[in-house]
Amino acid sequence: MATRTQAAPTTWPHLGLGARRALWAYAFLLVPLAFFLAIRLAPAASSLYISLHEWNIISPEKPFVGLRNFQTLLADPRFARAALNTVRYVAVGIPAQIVLGLLLAMALRRVTRLRGLFRALYFMPFVTPVVAAAWVWQWMYSEQFGPLNSILVALGLPTLQFLRSPGQALYAITAMIVWQYLGFQIVIFLAGLEAIPRVYYEAAEVDGASGWQLFRHVTIPLLNPTLVFSIVYSTIIYLQLFTQVLNMTFQDQGGPLASTLTLVLYVYQLGFQRFRMGEAAAATAVLFAVILAITLLQMKILSKPVEY
Amino acid sequence: MKHVLALLAAVGLLLGLASVGATQQQVTITYWQYFFESKVRLIDQLIPQFQAQNPGIRVVHENFPYDTYNQKVASAVPAGQGPDVINLFYGWVPLYVDSGYLQPLPTDAFPVQELEREFVPMLRNSRFDGKYWALPTAVRSLAMFYNDDLLARAGVARAPVTWDEFLVAAEKTTVRDAAGRIQVEGFGIAPGGQDHHLIREVLFRQWGAAPYSPDGRRVTYATPQGAEALRWYTDLITRHKVGAIDFFPGANGYRNAFMAGRAAMIFDGSFAIGAIRGGTRAKWGVAPLPRRSAGGEASNFGSYWVHGLTVRATGPKRDAAIRFLKFLVSPEVQRVWLERVGELPASRSLVSDARLANDAVFGPFIQGLAYSRATFFVDETAQRQVLMDAVNEVVVNNKSPMQALQEAAAKEQKILDDFWTKRAKKQ
Known part of the structure; x- marks a missing residue:
């Protein structure tokens, strides 16, 4: 120890032990930071750059077009439809996932x-490959062969079109996504519930609180950090929906009649099927802004500290 | 003895060096295509053959996954790498020309009149800016695949020739359960499969509506005849109920249903022959696309992959690239291509070969080439979507075919206008 403190001034004359430790930490952090800059931030910056230019993915020239890509987007009914659909996925999927997950x-x-067994069963969809699950659900929804319609037929009810109906398709897909994330949601809530000290319940029971009152005034407020995390996290997931929609509407992606189209699927089609990289990047920039705004807003509104 | 051998070796070495000096300088050119196993293997076998015929030229063959092909070109060419001869889908030619990657085919090496005489007529549809930019080795057309067993069981004696016969056959072969759910489709209907091509280039034309103006810049199918054609198609779903969209899920659901014996008839391209041959258990056959009457107008949709010269090919490389391109589209290569890859030859002389035209499987596709048209797509994804949506507007939203078609035409016109305005600005 003595030799180290003596040696230090010759190399870093003004740094104390704490500062040097921090320096080491930063040195180690530099590696993931470099990775983050190269893999995350640089492409994001280049995407912002492309959003102000016209680029057909192969042309060496990328003329600057200002905000024209954004104007084109605003004039495209498919973009408006994709944005509206994305809001619907969020508005329907997240409450369903949170309520079911908590229950x-x-x-x-x-x-x-059989506690472990039940927990494993509910968690299974989350670890099932999404693409495979999407294709199985597609068959379940089939108007001709699907078991769901077979049940309706057995009950003497008319069949439903599910994925073939512009009115039902979005909700049919949302149901699959909720099913998929439910297990994850349950695990998060179980951890959150475990973290609530039992003394609060005991104290409330002594005061004569009913089951509902316990839930409303003890569980919910103390579960708030978990709720905030769940809502923010799943909002980001729902705003970026792609795989499930693509695979459940494979021949008419985002169809029928753009009724299931999401923003990310729209971006993919623009950029990689229609080679309009400028507009695709512009749509990405819009999505980025929306995700950022919603996340900040949610953190602000939802994360009120609870005091007892 | 030792000395003699050494002398011989020395003489041989000298002669060898002299012969190398005598030939022209070695030129290396690069050829790019996307990865499709049989094509990649065939090109690998053809290159030594070409090099033997053209000493002094070395061809490097590189291939990339289809999904990242365009991105690969985009990153390689500005970096000074990339191909001298490139394989492209014909629908991408405008994109590549627009981006300045292709050079027009030199008319001294490829005289226009000769090209139009030698190649099947649909080549004309890939003229762009009045020039030819690339040539196909092989082409594809559409035909009807039918399940012989299902037709026979339903009492249909032969494959339908007219659309009326087709409808009767489809009605007879459709099997529904007690609840009216289709269990076997008479027609494996797939607007997003090959049917949007069928509607565009076959039904519209046969019903009397040219889909586009001759220069390809105006959408002209929103006429009463066009609407009748669309009504005839959508009636198959809504009125006659002989098929259901997404009967089997997936991009090739209609084909899978056919192979599983769940669809009696489908329309598909010659590129599907391999899959259907390998996966269909029932007896099946191929017939030309139906017409309105036995002697009525025949029409078909064709498409193809082309080889073009990139702007990188200059000087001696350009000459070498032109030779390689000529070799790739030569009748000899086309013949091997048919055998190994299973794609139809692009030259008229081979197409009119009686043996080929009478082939039970290839024949109907070959016949179709005489009257195939390759739609001049400027944005195939979006243009396909427009027609898929038109069908859905009628089928799920109960719009009249005329209204659906008018909306479709307006949307597609916007796509075309968009392309041509941008193009005009660049010139």
Whole structure:
């Protein structure tokens, strides 16, 4: 120790032990930072650059066009449709996922027998490959062969078009996504519920609180950090929906009649199928701004500290 | 003895060096195509053959996955790399010309009149700016695949020749369950498969509506005849119920349904022969696309991949690239291509070969080439979407075919206008 403190002034004359430790930490952090800059920030910056230029993906020239790509987007009904659809996925999917997730998590906490099995069962969809699951769901929704319609037929009810109907397709796909993320949501809630100290419940029960009151005034406020995390995290996922939609509407991607089209699928089609990279990058920039705004807003509104 | 051998070796070495000096300087050219196994293997076998015929030229063959092909070109060419001869989908030619990657085919090496005499007529549809930019080795057309067993079981004696016969056959072969759900489609309908080509280049034309103006810049199918054609097609779903969209899911759902014996008839391209041959258990056959009456107008949609010269090919490389291109589109290569890859030859002389035209499987496709048209697409993805949507507007939204078609024409016109305005600004 003595030799080190003596040696230090010769190399870093003004740095104390703490500062040198921090320097080491930064040195190690430099590696992931470099990675982050090269893999994340640089492409994002180049995407912003492209959004102000016209580029057909192969042309060596990228003439500057100012905000014209954004104007083109605003004039494209498919963009408006994709934006509206994306909002619908968020508005329907997230509440469903949160409510179902919380209900099931609370139910699972009460299960004492075969606890591990139940938890594994609910978690399974989350670890199932998305593409395979999407194709199986597509068959389940089939008007001709699907088991869902077979049930309706057996009950003497008319069949439903599901993915073939512009009115139902989006909700049919949302159901699959909720099913897929539910297991993950449950695990998050289980952890959150475990973290609530039992003393609060006991104290409230002594004061004569009913089950609903316990839930409303103890569970919900103390679960707030978990709720905020869940909502922010799943909003980002729902705003970036792509794989499930692409695979469940493979021949008419985002169809029928653009009724399931998401922003990311729209970007993919513009950029990599129609080679309009400028407009695709512009749509990405819009999506980025929306995600950023929504995330900040949610953090602000939802993360009110709870005081007792 | 030792000395003699050494002397012989020395003489041989000298002669060898002299012969190298006598030939022209070695030129290396690069050829790019996307990865399709049979094509990649064939080109690998053809290159030594070409090099033997053309000493002094070395061809480097590189290939990339289809999905990243255009991106690869985009990153390589500005970096001073990339191909001298490139393989492209014909629909991408405008994009490549527009981006300044292709040079027009030199008319001294490829006289226009000769090209139009030698190649199947649909080549004309790839003229751009009044010039030819690339040539195909092989082409594809559409035909009807039918399940012989299903037709026979339904009492249909032969493959339908007219659309009326087609409808009757489709009705007879459709099987529904008690709830009216289709279990076997009479017609494996697929607007997003090959049917949008069928509607555009076959039904519209046969019903009396030219889909586009002769210069390809105006959409002209929104006429009463065009609407009748669309109505005839959508009636198959809504009124006759002989097929259902997405009956089998997936991009090739209609083909999968056919192979599984769940669709009696489908329209598909010659590129599907391999898959259908390998995957269909029932007895199947191929017939030309139906017409309105037995002697009525025949029409077909064709498409093809082309080889073009890039702007990188200059000086001696250009000469070498021209030779390689000529070799790639020669009748000899076309014949091997048909055998190994299963794609139809692009030259008229081979197409009229009686043996080929009478082939039970290739024959109907070959016949179709005489009257195939390759739509001049400027944005195939978007133009395909427009027609798929028109069908859905009628089928799911109950719009009248005329209204659906008018909306489609307006949307497609905008796509064309957009392309041509940008093009005009660049020139």
